[in-house]
Amino acid sequence: MTAIAIRDELARWPASLKIGATFFLLIVVTGLFAPWLTxxxxxxxxxxxxxxxxxxxxxxxxDHVGRDVLTRVLHGxxxxxxxxxxxxxxxMTYGLLLGALSGYLGxxxxxxxxxxxxxxxxxxxxxxxxxxxxxxGPGVHTIYIAVFLLAWTMYxxxxxxxxxxxxxxxxxxxxxxxxxxxxxxxxxxxxxxxINSSIVFSMADFVLNxxxxxxxxxxxxxxxxxLPEWGAMVAEGRDFIFDAWxxxxxxxLAIVVTGASLSLIGDGLAHRLGQRQxxxx
Amino acid sequence: MALLEVRGLCxxxxxxxxxxxxxxxxxxxxxxxxxxxxxxxxxxxxxxxxRALLGLIQSPPGxxxxxxxxxxxxxxxxxxxTTLRRVRGTAIAMIFQNPMSGLNPVWPVGDQISEGLRxxxxxxxxxxxxxxxxxxxxxxxxxxxxxxxxxxHQWSGGMLQRAMxxxxxxxxxxxxxxxxxxxxxxxxxxxxxxxxxVELQERTGMAMILVSxxxxxxxxxxxxxxxxxxxxxxxxxxxxxxxxxxxHPYTLGLLQSIPRAAGDGRLTPIPGQPPNLARLGDGCPxxxxxxxxxxxxxxxxxALREIDPGHWTACHxxxxxxxLQA
Amino acid sequence: MTQPLDGDAALVIDDLVxxxxxxxxxxxxxLGRTRRRVRAVDGVSLVVRRNETVGLxxxxxxxxxxxxxxxxxxxxxxxxxxxxxxxxxxxxxxxxLRAMRRRVQMVFQDPYSSLNPRMSVERTLAEVLRFHRIxxxxxxxxxxxxxxxxxxxxxxxxxxxPRALSGGQRQRVGLARALALEPTFLVLDEPVAALDVSIQxxxxxxxxxxxxxxxxxxxxxxxxxxxxxxMSHRVAVMYLGRVVEVGTAAEVFDHPxxxxxxxxxxxxxxxxxxxxxxxxVIQGEVPSPLNIPPGCRFHTRCPKAQDICRRIAPxxxxxxxxxxxxxxxxxx
Numbered sequence: 001m002t003a004i005a006i007r008d009e010l011a012r013w014p015a016s017l018k019i020g021a022t023f024f025l026l027i028v029v030t031g032l033f034a035p036w037l038t039x040x041x042x043x044x045x046x047x048x049x050x051x052x053x054x055x056x057x058x059x060x061x062x063d064h065v066g067r068d069v070l071t072r073v074l075h076g077x078x079x080x081x082x083x084x085x086x087x088x089x090x091x092m093t094y095g096l097l098l099g100a101l102s103g104y105l106g107x108x109x110x111x112x113x114x115x116x117x118x119x120x121x122x123x124x125x126x127x128x129x130x131x132x133x134x135x136x137g138p139g140v141h142t143i144y145i146a147v148f149l150l151a152w153t154m155y156x157x158x159x160x161x162x163x164x165x166x167x168x169x170x171x172x173x174x175x176x177x178x179x180x181x182x183x184x185x186x187x188x189x190x191x192x193x194x195i196n197s198s199i200v201f202s203m204a205d206f207v208l209n210x211x212x213x214x215x216x217x218x219x220x221x222x223x224x225x226x227l228p229e230w231g232a233m234v235a236e237g238r239d240f241i242f243d244a245w246x247x248x249x250x251x252x253l254a255i256v257v258t259g260a261s262l263s264l265i266g267d268g269l270a271h272r273l274g275q276r277q278x279x280x281x
Numbered sequence: 282m283a284l285l286e287v288r289g290l291c292x293x294x295x296x297x298x299x300x301x302x303x304x305x306x307x308x309x310x311x312x313x314x315x316x317x318x319x320x321x322x323x324x325x326x327x328x329x330x331x332r333a334l335l336g337l338i339q340s341p342p343g344x345x346x347x348x349x350x351x352x353x354x355x356x357x358x359x360x361x362x363t364t365l366r367r368v369r370g371t372a373i374a375m376i377f378q379n380p381m382s383g384l385n386p387v388w389p390v391g392d393q394i395s396e397g398l399r400x401x402x403x404x405x406x407x408x409x410x411x412x413x414x415x416x417x418x419x420x421x422x423x424x425x426x427x428x429x430x431x432x433x434h435q436w437s438g439g440m441l442q443r444a445m446x447x448x449x450x451x452x453x454x455x456x457x458x459x460x461x462x463x464x465x466x467x468x469x470x471x472x473x474x475x476x477x478x479v480e481l482q483e484r485t486g487m488a489m490i491l492v493s494x495x496x497x498x499x500x501x502x503x504x505x506x507x508x509x510x511x512x513x514x515x516x517x518x519x520x521x522x523x524x525x526x527x528x529h530p531y532t533l534g535l536l537q538s539i540p541r542a543a544g545d546g547r548l549t550p551i552p553g554q555p556p557n558l559a560r561l562g563d564g565c566p567x568x569x570x571x572x573x574x575x576x577x578x579x580x581x582x583x584a585l586r587e588i589d590p591g592h593w594t595a596c597h598x599x600x601x602x603x604x605l606q607a
Numbered sequence: 608m609t610q611p612l613d614g615d616a617a618l619v620i621d622d623l624v625x626x627x628x629x630x631x632x633x634x635x636x637x638l639g640r641t642r643r644r645v646r647a648v649d650g651v652s653l654v655v656r657r658n659e660t661v662g663l664x665x666x667x668x669x670x671x672x673x674x675x676x677x678x679x680x681x682x683x684x685x686x687x688x689x690x691x692x693x694x695x696x697x698x699x700x701x702x703x704l705r706a707m708r709r710r711v712q713m714v715f716q717d718p719y720s721s722l723n724p725r726m727s728v729e730r731t732l733a734e735v736l737r738f739h740r741i742x743x744x745x746x747x748x749x750x751x752x753x754x755x756x757x758x759x760x761x762x763x764x765x766x767x768x769p770r771a772l773s774g775g776q777r778q779r780v781g782l783a784r785a786l787a788l789e790p791t792f793l794v795l796d797e798p799v800a801a802l803d804v805s806i807q808x809x810x811x812x813x814x815x816x817x818x819x820x821x822x823x824x825x826x827x828x829x830x831x832x833x834x835x836x837x838m839s840h841r842v843a844v845m846y847l848g849r850v851v852e853v854g855t856a857a858e859v860f861d862h863p864x865x866x867x868x869x870x871x872x873x874x875x876x877x878x879x880x881x882x883x884x885x886x887x888v889i890q891g892e893v894p895s896p897l898n899i900p901p902g903c904r905f906h907t908r909c910p911k912a913q914d915i916c917r918r919i920a921p922x923x924x925x926x927x928x929x930x931x932x933x934x935x936x937x938x939x
Contacts, residue, residue, distance in 0.1 A: 168720035174784065177679045178735055179708030192725045322803035437892050467666035468830065473887040474781030474875035494803065499877035501883040513899070524880040538808035539878065540837035548816070554773050 017268020025259035031077030040068035042075040042228045051244045061246040063237065069246060072228035073254050079229045079256070080210050083140065087147040087209040088202050095155025100194055102156065104186045105161025113156065120153040126212070130221060138221045144211060154205070155198050162194040196273045203266030207259040214255060230255050283310040284488050284505060285334075285456060290348030292326075292333045299559035303329040305512045307348070308585065311505075313455065316482065316489040318503030318520065320496055324555055327492045331460045334490075335375060335555070338367050353455065370401045374449035378461035380441035384433040390441075391417065391429030394448045401452055416447040420477060430574040439470035443477065450481060457482075460492045475502060496535060500524055508532045511556055511566035514585060518592040528594040530571045533602055565597065573601035617792060617824045618655040618678070623648055623687035625673050641792060645896045647673040649848035650687070655792075660818065660825040662839030662856070664832060664871075668893055669845040671828045675794045677711045678826065680704065691792060716797035718777035722769040728755070728780050729765040735787040754783040759813060775806035779813070786817070796828045811837060832875050836860050841929070844868045847904045848894060854930035864926050864937040866909045875878035903935065911936050 011020075029036065042198030046066030054061045060069035102113040111248020120128075132146035166172055167190060175185045223229035225236070230251040237247030290484045292304040313319050321327045333340050333447035336357060350357040353372065357365060366491050369565040377383045384393055384604050393414030398477075399403045404412065410429065417425035419444040426586040431439060442462060447455055459478065461470035479502055493499055499506055499520070506523040508531060527533045534551035565571070568578040578597055584595045595601075648670045655661045663671045676682045680696065689696045691711060699707055715721035722731060732751045733925040736742050742750045747761055752762055758779040767775055778798060785793060798814070799807040811834065818825060827838045834843055835856075842859040844852040844867065852865040861871045870889035891908045895902055900907050906916040913935065921935045 170715035170717055171723045173676070173681050174713070174715060174721055174781070175723075176681050177708060177711075177713045178738070178784070178788065179705045180738060184738075189723050193723070295928045322805065398833075439892055467893075468832070469666065469870060469874045469887070469889040470892065471876070472889070475876065475883065476885070481882055495876065496804070498880045500878050500880045501876050520880040524878065535804055536878070539806045540808075540811065540833045541878075547812050548808040551805035552809075554775070554806075555803075576845060 014271045016264045020261045034074040038071040040071040042072045060250045063247045076228045076230045084210040088206045091152035095152030096159045099156030099159030103160035122280025166190045200270045209261045286311040286351040288349040293347045297445045301558045313576040314486045314502045318499030321509030325509040371452045373456045374443045375458040380445045396452045420447045456488045470537040515595045528599040617657045620653040621688040623651045624685045626685040662835035662842040664826045665845035670848040709788045711792045712790040713794045758783045852932040858930040864932040
């Protein structure tokens with residue numbers, strides 16, 4: 001891609017996409033450089049300096065064991081974005097594949113997939129996750145397993161619906177008359193025209209997944225302490241909310257800002273990709 | 282006096298990248314009880330014209346920037362929205378290309394036909410129903426008493442177009458705008474619908490503007506023809522004159538592009554593509570595709586002028602066409 | 608027009624039936640209902656001779672598109688046979704099927720959806736050549752350029768995506784893609800229906816040139832009679848899944864024998880600028896293919912229908928060696 005092509009592409013971005021992408025990029029960079037941005041360690045306790053309100057030394061204050069909240073929030077970027085990314089894009093990959101195949105092939109495979117999807121949707125998502133965690137025990141890996149088992153269904157649904165439209169289009173029929181094998185028709189020809197809605201949805205899903213992990217941590221089912229996960233930090237500050245509002249509020253704000261930037265990207269992408277505006281949140 | 286007089290109508294669409302003049306100075310007259318056929322290819326501005334006449338241009342991005350639309354002595358462009366709506370419902374009606382999207386899928390068809398009578402004429406529900414059924418019978422919908430309560434999805438395309446016509450005719454309009462009314466229909470159904478339109482017009486004495494891309498549809502139904510190209514009218518003439526002695530090279534090109542029944546050998550297409558409306562020069566918009574153009578055609582602006590009584594052309598050199606005609 | 612009326616058969620369709628199953632819901636399954644089947648093509652036999660163009664005409668839902676798609680095997684026929692150069696296309700294994708694809712190609716109606724919106728013209732064509740190894744890798748670029756010039760496209764359009772092309776240009780790309788495999792038989796499904804008249808004429812001229820230059824045999828599907836007449840040596844008229852009349856273009860259009868063909872021909876608007884005062888010949892609408900009328904399937908709309916037409920399916924009557932019609936009372 002030449003510089004001109006990149007400039008042209010950027011010129012077509014709607015404002016929401018530009019703003020969202022800028023914020024998100026800032027968050028990612030901050031996460032990468034977290035260890036060098038503050039002089040503190042996210043785990044070292046300083047029992048002498050606990051529950052200090054925001055000040056120049058501690059812009060976000062300190063928590064009940066004297067850890068610098070800003071440091072922990074910045075390190076939390078690494079944890080939350082990583083978990084959000086994995087829980088979104090791993091299931092998306094096979095969800096798309098299964099959904100696209102199901103829509104294209106139809107027949108018994110499609111029937112089977114549809115029943116599976118119905119079952120997965122019939123249960124409340126969070127309850128099902130909690131059940132799985134209850135069986136396997138809390139921890140990041142359990143969350144991954146639980147989400148991997150369930151989260152692909154939405155992508156499969158989207159991809160299947162889009163594929164049902166695409167497979168009747170003449171370019172797909174043309175690819176078949178040209179003698180291409182099914183895998184090539186589905187993945188090389190139809191797939192790129194099927195994924196747009198999933199990409200847009202994945203932005204919303206990313207936010208929801210961060211919130212999910214935070215909620216689970218808040219309930220004590222997610223990331224074990226002392227890891228500086230945002231939801232866990234909100235939970236830890238719960239007992240001190242009237243004396244030291246900053247312990248819960250500022251990590252909560254981090255979730256909000258990240259969520260907002262991803263939502264803006266999602267809206268902007270929907271616009272750019274010419275999708276119908278969808279608001280999932 | 283003409284029922285409809287359009288003078289210098291300009292409509293443009295503004296996009297972030299460009300301003301597209303979809304209608305550039307369109308003028309014509311239509312007498313009561315007459316049919317004007319507007320013919321042109323996609324992008325020629327014929328559908329935009331229909332919508333502009335009724336004040337139905339989506340704005341933004343579309344804007345009617347200049348011109349007069351004098352209907353029955355009043356300039357429609359200067360009416361307030363309420364009055365305009367009344368004119369639209371009662372004096373001017375329109376039917377569209379796709380009858381399926383013209384009807385609300387969750388309402389019985391009959392109610393939609395008689396809705397105008399209740400809104401504009403203040404008819405009671407039972408009177409409106411009786412009149413609606415009468416209308417359905419008039420447009421050839423079989424067993425209207427039963428079909429009155431059916432929904433659009435239960436009807437075929439041809440029947441829906443009849444319903445659209447019944448809806449348009451319910452308030453006895455003075456002018457009917459038909460935008461590609463038969464394009465989506467099969468040829469035997471098109472035949473039925475065209476026969477119906479001609480018959481209704483002769484019986485009610487309304488005027489009609491019939492828009493089509495199909496020269497033959499226009500030939501059979503219209504008293505006058507207006508040929509549109511690149512947002513303007515390039516030829517306006519009585520139908521017989523336009524088809525027998527076209528005086529604009531585009532009209533001639535269209536006629537020669539059509540495969541004739543006994544046609545053998547090659548067709549004579551118009552070379553090239555229609556121009557990009559956002560990048561039109563000062564000269565004749567057809568110059569690049571024209572077989573008889575001179576260099577000055579590309580620079581000298583061209584306007585409609587009357588070269589025979591009632592026969593108008595927007596060509597600098599209509600006399601050059603004589604050599605091209607078979 | 609030269610009329611290659613004799614000569615060997617290239618494509619032979621024999622008693623072809625294509626049924627679509629209406630989808631069965633859970634309730635139907637539970638009640639043990641069988642699928643409701645729609646017969647889109649109901650026993651069609653048709654021969655296309657080498658270097659001949661046969662026009663297939665009919666209204667929407669008559670089965671002409673399904674028939675075309677069955678020939679290129681993107682819909683599976685229920686019964687019957689289709690053979691090309693003596694080889695039954697319906698019994699081919701997957702390797703033979705791939706080889707067959709090279710000989711039979713299709714051009715689609717809608718130039719806006721028949722090209723992959725994500726692929727440039729060059730990639731679309733190069734993919735065909737590479738996948739089928741039509742040319743050694745080094746020769747692909749040259750062949751793409753050749754194909755573009757064959758269909759009258761400027762070489763600088765090669766890098767464009769379909770979005771940046773006009774309808775006529777897209778249809779030329781669709782044609783180049785079909786020709787890339789060097790087929791002998793081309794199915795054209797409404798190739799000009801979506802195009803404006805002036806562009807349509809350009810494409811029709813191109814098709815006739817290519818047919819003569821490459822010696823193509825064609826099945827030309829269209830609903831517009833003037834286009835069919837212009838392109839075809841022989842014409843087959845379809846109604847509700849059956850070919851009701853077949854003959855040379857002159858026979859079918861100038862002396863139609865089936866009342867449906869007669870009605871179709873008379874229903875076409877004429878270019879003569881005279882106000883129409885004729886009654887529509889064919890009344891009513893095409894019945895649903897789920898509910899095909901007994902006897903002659905056209906009797907519900909036929910001006911000539913007698914009692915026998917409602918009861919007994921009409922015979923296939925030969926009116927001349929090349930002209931046949933399925934009607935109890937064929938002729939003017």
